[in-house]
Amino acid sequence: MTAVPTGPLLGCDFSSAPSVRKPIVVAVGHLHGDVEVRLDRLESFVTLDAWQHWLAAQPAWVGAFDFPFGLPRELVETLGWPLDWEACMRHYAGLPRADVRATFARFCAARPVGAKFAHRRTDGPAGASPSMKWVNPPVAYMLHAGVPRLLAAGARLPGLGGAPASGRIALEGYPGLLARELIGRRSYKSDDRARQTPERLEARRAIVDGLQTGRSRLGLRLAPSPAQAQTLVADASGDRLDAALCLVEAAWGALRAASPGPGFGLPPGLDPLEGWIVGA
Numbered sequence: 001m002t003a004v005p006t007g008p009l010l011g012c013d014f015s016s017a018p019s020v021r022k023p024i025v026v027a028v029g030h031l032h033g034d035v036e037v038r039l040d041r042l043e044s045f046v047t048l049d050a051w052q053h054w055l056a057a058q059p060a061w062v063g064a065f066d067f068p069f070g071l072p073r074e075l076v077e078t079l080g081w082p083l084d085w086e087a088c089m090r091h092y093a094g095l096p097r098a099d100v101r102a103t104f105a106r107f108c109a110a111r112p113v114g115a116k117f118a119h120r121r122t123d124g125p126a127g128a129s130p131s132m133k134w135v136n137p138p139v140a141y142m143l144h145a146g147v148p149r150l151l152a153a154g155a156r157l158p159g160l161g162g163a164p165a166s167g168r169i170a171l172e173g174y175p176g177l178l179a180r181e182l183i184g185r186r187s188y189k190s191d192d193r194a195r196q197t198p199e200r201l202e203a204r205r206a207i208v209d210g211l212q213t214g215r216s217r218l219g220l221r222l223a224p225s226p227a228q229a230q231t232l233v234a235d236a237s238g239d240r241l242d243a244a245l246c247l248v249e250a251a252w253g254a255l256r257a258a259s260p261g262p263g264f265g266l267p268p269g270l271d272p273l274e275g276w277i278v279g280a
Contacts, residue, residue: 005060005062005167005169005254005257006060006167007058007059007060007061007062007167007168008028008029008030008040008058008061009028009029009030009031009037009061009062009063009247009250009251009254010026010027010028010029010061010062010063010064010065010246010247010250011026011027011029011063011064011173011242011243011244011245011246011247011248011249011250012024012025012026012027012063012064012065012066012173012243012246013025013026013066013175013238013239013240013242013243013246014065014066014067014142014146015142016048016067016138016141016142016144016145016146017141017145018045018046018047018048018051019046020046022191022237022239023044023045023046023239024044024045024046024048024051025042025043025044025239025240025242025243026042026043026044026045026051026054026063026243027039027041027042027240027243027244027246027247028040028041028042028043028247029247029251031251031254031255032223034255035214035219035220035221036220036221036223037220037221037222037223037247037248037251038223039222039223039224039225039228039244039247042228042231042240042243048145048149051149052149052152052153053153055149055150055153055155055168056152056153056154058168059167059168060167060168061167061168061169062169062171062250062251062253062254062257062264063168063169063170063171063246063250064171064172064173064246064247064249064250064253064278065146065150065170065171065172065173065246066142066173066174066175066242066243066246067139067142067143067146067147067172068120068128068131068139068140068142068143068172068275069143069147069157069160069170069172069275070085070088070120070131070143070160070271070273070274070275071088071092071120071131071132071143071273071274072117072118072119072120072130072131072132072274073120073271073273073274074118074119075104075107075118075132076088076273078107078118079103079107083273084273085160085161085272085273085275086151086160086161086162088273089147089148089151089161090148092143092144093144093147093148095144097141097144100134100140100141100144101134104132104134104140105134107132117130117132117133118130118132120271120274120275121270121271121274121276122172122270122274122275122276122277122280125277125280126174126176126177126277126280127176127177127180128174128176128177128277128280131143150162150170151163153168154166154168155168155169155170156168156169156170157170157171157172157275158171158262158263158264158266159261159262159266159270159272159275159276160272160275169253169254169257169264171249171250171253171264171266171278172275172276172277172278173245173246173249173250173277173278174246174249174277174280175241175242175243175245175246175249177249177277177279177280178211178216178218178245178248178249178279179207179245181210181215181216181217182206182207182210182211182215182216183203183206183207183210186199186203186206187199187200187203188200188203188204188207188238188241189204189236189237189238189239189241189242190236190237190238191237193236196236200236201233201236204232204233204235204238204241205233207241207245208222208224208229208232208233208241208244211244211245211248212224212229216248218248218249218252218279220248220251220252222244222247222248224244232244249278249279250278252265252278252279253265253266253278253279264278265278265279266278
């Protein structure tokens with residue numbers, strides 16, 4: 001294992017339109033040795049500005065954020081957008097969401113059934129939704145809202161861009177990657193009260209138990225207090241649990257800060273336009 005960068009670890013469950021009912025949740029923690037990830041606290045933000053300003057106020061951190069950091073190369077090339085990641089993100093951020101939806105819908109309409117969306121190379125290994133998807137879940141809007149604010153907060157996104165000397169390290173996380181290792185395809189969360197069932201409660205309890213005992217292939221144990229563990233289980237939306245799952249992914253990346261290529265456990269051959277989900 002390598003020396004861990006200074007500053008806290010962050011795991012972020014993101015919303016592109018946060019509110020009091022559905023805030024952005026950040027799990028803040030730190031490593032204790034090479035295998036234990038201690039959960040220090042959970043932070044909530046009801047506006048994008050508040051979240052960005054909080055990130056910028058921390059001089060150093062390693063965080064895993066639950067939204068895509070790049071678009072599929074096939075999509076970008078077809079649309080004739082810039083092939084440099086930062087230039088592409090500036091172009092994308094400058095589009096209204098209605099234009100994003102219309103542009104991506106036209107792209108999909110011209111493709112055959114079963115292959116409507118373009119995919120990034122990381123989507124398959126991670127089991128993730130295509131980053132151009134604008135509904136269920138609207139990850140295209142999450143990218144649109146999140147990446148520009150990470151850059152404005154002074155973050156470095158290894159393998160892609162950002163502030164080159166920054167101590168704020170942003171990694172693309174995906175809580176579903178770890179959750180599936182622990183409970184398979186069982187559903188564990190819903191924002192719909194009618195679907196917040198005992199079965200989903202038991203699934204969240206199984207995930208928390210698996211995290212605490214270190215049963216995932218990442219080989220790390222989450223160490224929340226008893227009250228924190230109960231909070232993770234009780235949150236039927238899964239937002240707090242997803243933040244904790246991303247926290248463990250951030251810790252795994254931090255332990256591999258000096259790995260070959262971009263570092264932080266990211267593959268040396270990642271596509272510098274598309275990015276990669278940490279741990280995939």
